[in-house]
Structures are given as structure tokens and as C-alpha cells.
Amino acid sequence: MKYIVIDKSGARGAEKDLPAELAVKEISFPLIHEVVEIERNNRRQGTHSTKTKAMVSGGGKKPWRQKGTGSARQGSTRNPQFRGGGVAHGPQPRDYSKEIPRAKRKNGLKHILAHKANLNSLFVIDGLKLEDYSTKVAYEILKKANILPSETVCFVFADGDQFVEPSVRNIQLVQAMNAKRLQAPELYHNSALVMTSEAFDAVSASFK
Known part of the structure; x- marks a missing residue:
């Protein structure tokens, strides 16, 4: 497993x-x-909500008599099959968050890095x-390396790179993150993983 300088x-x-x-011996x-899905679920608001037949407005009277109409029997105008009726088995607010052991998450991040390599x-x-904020300079570096514009990029920077983050985060297809706050979904789902040498050293040191 190798990385490209x-x-x-x-x-x-x-x-x-x-x-x-x-x-790692085997990815x-x-x-x-598991690590990617847990992190994605932990970001979900879970505020989706639909109204059941008990929640929708309206009296919900019996639309027609039980027998003699030739139509199927119906009990309420607010049943799900009627216009203006409630939703059957629709989503309700819920908490999607789930705990993951710190060691397991860390190991998952290691396997993602090895997979990218x-x-x-x-x-x-x-x-x-970078001597100043310059999206153009950052873009040209990634373009010369044949990474952009054909791939989506996760760019990892270190704390001391004060001009790097603002310069790369404006580039389309690039997501920037700090080496101290790695996020599994972005690391895994972007096509290329680009790190500054300082960020790479910091990440490597965190796994010792």
C-alpha cells in the first residue's frame, strides 16, 4: 500500500x-x-413527520352507509385511501444517533486510509x-497533479495551514477538513484523498 507524493x-x-x-493486513x-453509516446517521435531524388519521383535520365521519350502496364499506373520510386522509405507516420524528466505540471508529478510519492507498x-x-488566500493557486496544484477536475477530492490540512483551508474550500468538488477532525463519510466517498505533509504526519502520529 503506497501513497503518491x-x-x-x-x-x-x-x-x-x-x-x-x-x-493493515486486510481491508x-x-x-x-459500519463506521461511515453511523457517522452519517448521527448527522440526521430526524425531524421528518407525517400525520396519521388521528392527526389530520376534519370530522372523519362515515362517508356512506354500511350497506346497500354497492361500494366497499368505509368507516371514516380520514382513512389513508381518501383525499385529505392520514398517512399510513409514514415517518415520525426519531433519533438516528448511535454510539460507536472510539477504538472501533479509529480502526475504521485507518482502514479507509489504507483503502485509498x-x-x-x-x-x-x-x-x-501558501503566502496568501488563493483559490486559483490551490486549484492549479490539484489540476497539475491530474486530480481535478475529473475527481471529487477530500482535502485534509493541518492546524498551521492558515491559508490552505480558505483557498481549497471554495473549489468545486473539494471538501476540506482538519486532520484532527477526520470524518469517515467524506474520506471514503470522495474519489481522491489529498493531504498536506503536515496533516499526513499528524494523522500518522494519532494512530501510534
């Missing part, structure tokens, strides 16, 4: 082996799926230091 101009360099703390996709989709930009 990019210089600060965007030129691709050598491929290097993942450090031992990020390498566990069930683990990745296995796909040759893990890039580390060496020595990236």
Missing part, C-alpha cells in the same frame, strides 16, 4: 509505502461501512505553504 507545484513524484501505523469493508488515490503534498 506531490510537490508544492503539483508535479507528481515518487510513491512511498504507508507507515506501519497506517498499514475490512464491513467495518468501513490501495486504490492509488492517496496523495500527500510536500511542503505546501
